[in-house]
Amino acid sequence: MKKILATVAVAAAALAGLSGCAAGGGGSDDGLITVGFAQTGSESGWRSANTESMKAAFSEENGFNLVFNAADNKPEAQIAAVRSFINQGVDAIVIAPIVEDGWDDVLQEAKDAGIPVVLEDRTLTSSDDLYASWVGLDFTREGERAGEWAAKEFGDTPTNMVVLEGTTGSAPANDRAEGFAKAIEGSGIVTLDSQTGNFTRADGKTVMEGFLQKYGSDIDLLYAHNDDMALGAIEAIKAAGLQPGVDIKIVSIDAVHDGMQALADGEINHIVECNPLLGDQVAELVKKVLAGDTLEKAYIVDDGEFDQADAIELLPTRPY
Amino acid sequence: MKLLRHRLVWAVAALVTLIVVNTISRPTFLSITLQDGELYGSLIDILRNSAPLMLVALGMTVVIATRGIDLSVGAIMAVSGAVALTVIEASPTPDNLGVVLVAIAVAALVSLVLGAWNGLLVAVLGIQPIIATLVLMLAGRGIALLITGGFITTINSEPYQFISQGYVLGLPFAFLVSIAAIVVVALIERRTALGMLTEAVGINPEASRLAGVRSRGIVWGAYIASGLLAGIAGILYSSNIMAADANAAGLYIELDAILAVVLGGTSLAGGKFSLAGTVVGVFTIQTLKSTITFLGVPPAVSPVFLAAVVVIVVLVQSPRTRSALARLTRRRTPAGGARIDPEAAS
Numbered sequence: 201m202k203k204i205l206a207t208v209a210v211a212a213a214a215l216a217g218l219s220g221c222a223a224g225g226g227g228s229d230d231g232l233i234t235v236g237f238a239q240t241g242s243e244s245g246w247r248s249a250n251t252e253s254m255k256a257a258f259s260e261e262n263g264f265n266l267v268f269n270a271a272d273n274k275p276e277a278q279i280a281a282v283r284s285f286i287n288q289g290v291d292a293i294v295i296a297p298i299v300e301d302g303w304d305d306v307l308q309e310a311k312d313a314g315i316p317v318v319l320e321d322r323t324l325t326s327s328d329d330l331y332a333s334w335v336g337l338d339f340t341r342e343g344e345r346a347g348e349w350a351a352k353e354f355g356d357t358p359t360n361m362v363v364l365e366g367t368t369g370s371a372p373a374n375d376r377a378e379g380f381a382k383a384i385e386g387s388g389i390v391t392l393d394s395q396t397g398n399f400t401r402a403d404g405k406t407v408m409e410g411f412l413q414k415y416g417s418d419i420d421l422l423y424a425h426n427d428d429m430a431l432g433a434i435e436a437i438k439a440a441g442l443q444p445g446v447d448i449k450i451v452s453i454d455a456v457h458d459g460m461q462a463l464a465d466g467e468i469n470h471i472v473e474c475n476p477l478l479g480d481q482v483a484e485l486v487k488k489v490l491a492g493d494t495l496e497k498a499y500i501v502d503d504g505e506f507d508q509a510d511a512i513e514l515l516p517t518r519p520y
Numbered sequence: 521m522k523l524l525r526h527r528l529v530w531a532v533a534a535l536v537t538l539i540v541v542n543t544i545s546r547p548t549f550l551s552i553t554l555q556d557g558e559l560y561g562s563l564i565d566i567l568r569n570s571a572p573l574m575l576v577a578l579g580m581t582v583v584i585a586t587r588g589i590d591l592s593v594g595a596i597m598a599v600s601g602a603v604a605l606t607v608i609e610a611s612p613t614p615d616n617l618g619v620v621l622v623a624i625a626v627a628a629l630v631s632l633v634l635g636a637w638n639g640l641l642v643a644v645l646g647i648q649p650i651i652a653t654l655v656l657m658l659a660g661r662g663i664a665l666l667i668t669g670g671f672i673t674t675i676n677s678e679p680y681q682f683i684s685q686g687y688v689l690g691l692p693f694a695f696l697v698s699i700a701a702i703v704v705v706a707l708i709e710r711r712t713a714l715g716m717l718t719e720a721v722g723i724n725p726e727a728s729r730l731a732g733v734r735s736r737g738i739v740w741g742a743y744i745a746s747g748l749l750a751g752i753a754g755i756l757y758s759s760n761i762m763a764a765d766a767n768a769a770g771l772y773i774e775l776d777a778i779l780a781v782v783l784g785g786t787s788l789a790g791g792k793f794s795l796a797g798t799v800v801g802v803f804t805i806q807t808l809k810s811t812i813t814f815l816g817v818p819p820a821v822s823p824v825f826l827a828a829v830v831v832i833v834v835l836v837q838s839p840r841t842r843s844a845l846a847r848l849t850r851r852r853t854p855a856g857g858a859r860i861d862p863e864a865a866s
Contacts, residue, residue, distance in 0.1 A: 243767050248670040368819045395812070396819035400768035401672075401761040406569055410813030413562040414546060428672070432761055439685065441555050458674050458763075 232265040235486060236285030237294045240322075241273040244399070245428070245456050249519075250321065250476035254294070257479030264483065275299045282306050286313050292486045293317045297324045307331060316489045320482050322371070333495040335481050337474055337503060339375030345472045345505055346376070346451045347383025350421060353449065353469075356388045359420045362411045363394035364404050364433060366425040372474075373399075376425045376453060389421065397429040404429030408436035417442060424452040427459025427471065434467050445469055455506060460518060463511035471511075473503040477519065527785045531800045534783070534833040538807045542814050549814065558687040562810060568684070568692035569760075570806035572597070572753035574799070575698060576773055577780040578705045579746030581798045584781050586739045587722045587790030588642055588649035593750040593777060595660020596634050597770030600627040600754030602667040605675050605764040614677040623680070628751050634660070635747015639740035653743075657774070664766035673764040684759035694756050701749065706795050715793075718742065722790030780805055783833060804833070 235258055239251055251270070258266035267290060271278035275298045285293050286309055293315055297303065300323060307330035310317050319334040350361070363380075366373030373396070392415055397404035404424065411419060422437075424430035430452035437444040444450060444467040452459060455473040462468045478501060489495055506514065542549040542562070552561035576593045583590045607623035608614050634656060641652035686693040709715035720728040721735040729735050750770070758764050782788060783804055784797025808829055812822045835841050 242665055242670045245672045251670070365819055393813075393816055394819070395816075396822075398768070401763055401765060402757065402768060405761060406565075406809070407813055409565045409569075410562075410810050413548070413565065413810075414814055416548075428765075431763075435685070435761065440560070458672075 232260060232263055233292065233486070233490060234265045234267065234288075234290045235292050235294060236267045236282070236288070236290040237269065238278050238281045238285070238296065239268065239270045240278070240296050240298045241270050243273060246426075246454065246474065246476050249456070250296070250478060253477040253479035254320070254482065255479070257483040262483060264486075271298060273298055275302065279303075279306050282310065286310055286315060289313075290315060292490060294320055294482055294486065296321045298322075300325045304330065316486075318482060318485050318489065320478055328497045332489045333485050333497060333499065335478055335485060335499045335501065338500045339372045339474075340379040341500075342453050342472050342474055342503060343376035343379025343381075344383045345379075345503075346423060346453055346470070347380035349470045349472075349505070350380075350389060350423065350451055351384050351387040354387060354389055354421065359387075359389045360392045360415065360418050361389050361421040361423060362392050362408075362415070362419050364397040364407060364422065364424040364429040365394055366396070366399045366429075368396045370399075373425055380423060392419065397424070397432065399426050399428060401428045401432035404432030405436045406432075408433035409439070412436060412440040412442075416440075417447065419448050422448055422450045424450065426474075427452050427454040427456045427462075427468075430468055431458055431462060434462060455504070457515075457518065460506070460511045460515050463506060463508055464515050466508055470505065470507055472505045475501055475503050527794065528797055528800060530833070530837045531783055531785060531797055531804065534829075534836070535800055535804045535807060538804065538811055538829075542807070542811055545815055554690070557690060559690045559692075562814070564692060564695075566803065566806050566810055567695040570802050571684075571692075571694035571698040572756045572760075572770070573773060573776055573780065573806065574802045575701050575749040575753040575756070576746075576770070577777040577798050577802050578701055578795065579742075579749035580774075580777040581781050581784070581786055581793050581795060582705070582709065582718060582742045583649070583746045584778070584786055584788060585718045585722045585790060585793035586742045587725065588739065588742065589653065589778065589788075590638060590743060590746045590750075591650065591653040591774050592634070592638060592656035592660055593746060593753070594770030594773045595657050595664070596631050596747055596750040597754030597757055597773065598664035598764075598766045599634065599660050599667070600631045600751035601758030601764040601769050602664040602673065602766055603627040603630050604680075604755055605673045605758055606667055608675050608677050608680060609673055614675055615679065617679045620677060620679040624683075624755055627755055628748060631751020631754065632744060632748045635744040635750070636740070638747060639743030642743060643736045643739040661766055664764070664769070668764050668766050670766075672766075675762055677762075680759055681762055682759075684756050694760075697752070697756065701752070702795065702799060705745075705749075709795065714738070719792050723792075776805055779830065783830075783837070785837065 237254055242248055255266060258264040269281040271281055278298050282293060282295060283306060293310055295317060303324045303326045307317060307326050311330055317331040319331055321336045323334055365377060393411055395407045397407045422433055424433060430450050434444040437448055442448060450468045451470045452468060453472045453474055455471045459468060459471055463471050481501060485495060549562050552559050552563060580590055604623040604627035607626055608619060611619040613619055638653050638656060641647045642649050682693060684694045688696055717733050717738055720733055721738050725735050754769060757769050780801035781798050783801035784794050786793040786797060808826060812825060817825045
């Protein structure tokens with residue numbers, strides 16, 4: 201079955217490839233580069249911004265014809281989407297893999313069909329000769345930068361920290377915890393407690409309420425693995441009669457609009473960016489790979505980090 | 521001994537045990553202080569945070585009593601929150617009480633319609649409840665995402681914030697909403713014949729139809745009530761964080777609600793139901809969740825901890841386990857004599 205599918209895919213791709221070459225420049229008849237993008241779904245504000253960025257970068261003005269698919273976080277649906285891209289004979293495929301495993305077959309099919317694959321945001325475990333390149337972020341580094349800020353801010357002063365972790369077992373949660381822990385080694389920061397807030401505001405709020413009941417005003421610092429949980433926690437801190445950003449310092453990761461607003465208002469003290477606007481870099485890579493340039497296997501996008509003054513300055517012009 | 525046979529006693533015992541464990545681990549658990557005229561403490565947090573689950577579980581109880589199940593409640597919560605916040609966001613005066621009331625009314629109406637859709641599929645078209653409500657469970661979040669445009673809608677509106685974060689007479693307003701819901705549902709179900717008719721439909725739909733009970737209307741009504749209550753829960757949820765989070769709002773709450781109903785002693789096979797049991801079940805689940813934070817159970821193992829407690833509570837409540845235990849402790853009684861009928865006290 202797989203073989204038949206692959207054969208069909210190759211045949212379809214070959215046909216499409218012929219017509220594509222005839223038009224010149226690897227595009228379809230209208231001269232546009234057809235790119236299939238298999239997005240994970242639309243599970244968060246970050247993801248929405250990422251999708252928007254991709255759609256903007258792969259616009260017709262920029263010479264692209266984007267075939268978009270959001271797989272609703274179902275791995276099998278995403279693989280099916282990639283297969284259909286191969287069958288349609290697109291010029292290139294961009295994937296934000298939902299899971300890391302299970303990609304070998306379909307990537308091999310794409311390779312056999314001569315369609316380059318660029319990975320975005322997330323990685324996968326297949327051998328790296330099956331895809332052209334990866335563009336994304338370094339979660340460990342994000343955690344490290346948040347930790348570096350905290351270590352600098354508090355130094356040797358004994359500091360009680362609570363942590364709102366991301367979804368248990370997810371790569372950003374694991375890596376952001378690891379990076380942070382490494383950065384605060386040797387400082388006076390002690391972790392009182394660490395619980396998952398599932399990356400959501402509601403859970404961030406509930407768990408912070410629990411922390412506040414448990415430790416009260418002993419808490420000096422909150423490290424939230426994303427802005428949404430920090431925003432939920434701010435509500436809980438206010439309800440407890442404390443001042444977020446003053447009585448309890450807050451450092452978080454993401455820099456979504458609401459988080460930046462809270463940073464500008466002084467309720468969050470520091471935010472490390474996790475930039476969802478990967479579209480332009482991905483588009484550039486796709487153009488390069490189609491032009492036959494050799495690419496590196498991984499491009500890490502360097503994130504910014506912000507304090508209150510930056511937030512006030514940047515807020516009016518930030519696209520997300 | 522008679523008290524021990526009351527069907528609520530084990531549910532209450534589980535709740536009390538949890539509170540005792542929390543208090544031993546940290547005596548401040550029980551302390552309630554007055555802060556700017558508002559009561560503040562862990563117990564108050566539990567009362568306030570349990571409000572959405574309470575509303576959903578009340579609706580679920582009635583639906584389960586008709587032999588049904590409503591899986592779509594979480595999705596309806598997401599839609600309701602999305603509708604309410606979109607209305608408020610679109611208004612130039614979000615702090616206007618009228619705007620907020622309109623937003624709440626529209627959200628409640630939409631949830632009512634969604635509940636009616638479930639009821640139509642189950643009561644009129646005769647589709648299995650688990651499948652019928654699965655439709656909205658899956659589609660509902662899509663609808664909510666469509667309404668919010670895929671983003672998390674956030675607002676600033678004082679009257680809306682009050683719903684979940686405000687206080688009346690020192691008590692959280694959200695808690696008062698759940699009390700009001702309990703009273704209304706209890707009055708309608710228990711002070712009229714509706715509760716009995718619902719149970720009749722659940723025990724044997726065909727027999728009750730032959731006896732002249734209009735089971736179709738009763739089943740339909742149960743799903744409408746469940747939808748409406750889930751909608752109000754969605755308003756409470758979104759007011760709590762002042763954001764319509766279409767992906768996270770009410771996620772897996774259907775499972776918590778079913779669990780609360782079962783912990784409260786209502787059988788999933790339909791028929792007799794206990795609203796008081798559901799109330800105790802909801803408080804048990806909410807307390808269990810804060811127990812995880814209070815005891816500092818590591819996040820990686822907290823699902824196991826939750827599951828273990830649930831298994832113990834369910835086992836303790838099971839008539840068969842209890843009769844087996846009774847047989848072990850009182851060997852002189854003949855096997856049949858030790859059987860405890862959990863429904864006897866109702």
